Structure formats: C-alpha cells, structure tokens
Amino acid sequence: MVFLTLSCWIRxxxxxxxxxxxxxxKHARHFRGRKNRCYKLAVRAVRRAFVYATSARRLKKRNMRxxxxxxxxxxxxxxxxxxxxxxxxxxxxSVQLNRRVISDLAITEPRSFLSLAKLARARQQEGxxxxxxxxxxxxxxxxxxxVLQ
Numbered sequence: 409m410v411f412l413t414l415s416c417w418i419r420x421x422x423x424x425x426x427x428x429x430x431x432x433x434k435h436a437r438h439f440r441g442r443k444n445r446c447y448k449l450a451v452r453a454v455r456r457a458f459v460y461a462t463s464a465r466r467l468k469k470r471n472m473r474x475x476x477x478x479x480x481x482x483x484x485x486x487x488x489x490x491x492x493x494x495x496x497x498x499x500x501x502s503v504q505l506n507r508r509v510i511s512d513l514a515i516t517e518p519r520s521f522l523s524l525a526k527l528a529r530a531r532q533q534e535g536x537x538x539x540x541x542x543x544x545x546x547x548x549x550x551x552x553x554x555v556l557q
Contacts, residue, residue: 429447432450433445435454439453472508473507479515480494480510480511480514482514483515484525487525488529489528489532493528493532497527497528498527500535501527501528501531503524503527
C-alpha cells in the first residue's frame with residue numbers, strides 16, 4: 409500500500425482494521441436490514457446480541473434445573489411421593505445423585521428410579537417411627553406425627 413501524502417496514511421485503517429470490521433460483520437451476517445452490511449449499525453447489534461447471549465447462558469441453566477425438577481416430581485407422584493419428600497429423604501439416606509441424574513433415571517431407567525423411591529419411602533417411614541418413639545408417651549402428651557400406611 410503506497411501513500412502519497414501523510415493524511416492518507418493516517419486515515420488508512422490498515423490490515424488490522426479491515427479484519428476487525430470483517431469479524432464484526434461476520435457475527436452480524438444473519439441479522440435483518442442494514443445491520444448486516446453497515447459496520448456502525450452492526451457494532452451496536454452485535455454488542456447487544458452478545459449481552460443477550462451472556463444472560464441466556466444463565467437462563468438456560470435455570471430452565472434446565474426447572475425441567476429436571478418437573479420431571480422428578482411427575483415420576484415421584486407415580487410412586488406416591490411428593491418431590492420435596494423424595495429429595496429430602498434421598499439426601500438423608502446419603503444418596504449423592506444430583507437432579508439431572510435422577511431425572512435421567514426417571515426417564516430412561518424407571519426400575520432404578522423405583523428403587524430410589526422405595527429407598528426414600530423406607531427412610532420416610534423410619535423417620536416417622538423415630539418421631540413416634542416406642543409408642544409409650546407420657547399421659548396427657550399427644551404425638552403430632554401420623555403414621556402413614
């Protein structure tokens with residue numbers, strides 16, 4: 409690139425500026441209107457899109473967790489337990505499975521999930537038994553725990 413005057417040399421973007429523009433325009437190719445052709449408009453649109461992408465990554469994690477909890481709740485209701493009781497009793501029995509794995513088990517391996525539900529149910533009954541004690545409460549004291557059959 410030959411420059412005849414100093415002002416032409418100063419105003420030139422050079423190869424780095426060219427590739428910087430191309431990078432922005434590459435990210436804006438799928439946008440509608442002038443935003444995919446005009447650099448000034450593309451810069452704003454791409455910056456805004458990256459902000460949305462950043463927040464969407466957090467939202468995706470939140471949505472996936474909600475989906476897993478919904479699936480576990482539906483599967484646990486099939487076995488006669490509510491979701492909070494299932495999760496609480498599984499943690500009490502030292503089951504170290506997270507919600508994603510439990511959700512996958514509920515979908516792909518129903519028998520394994522059934523065994524987890526039975527384990528939680530047994531822990532729940534055991535907890536009720538411990539809360540009731542040996543059934544020999546002092547006179548005038550009423551237990552608030554109801555034994556489930």
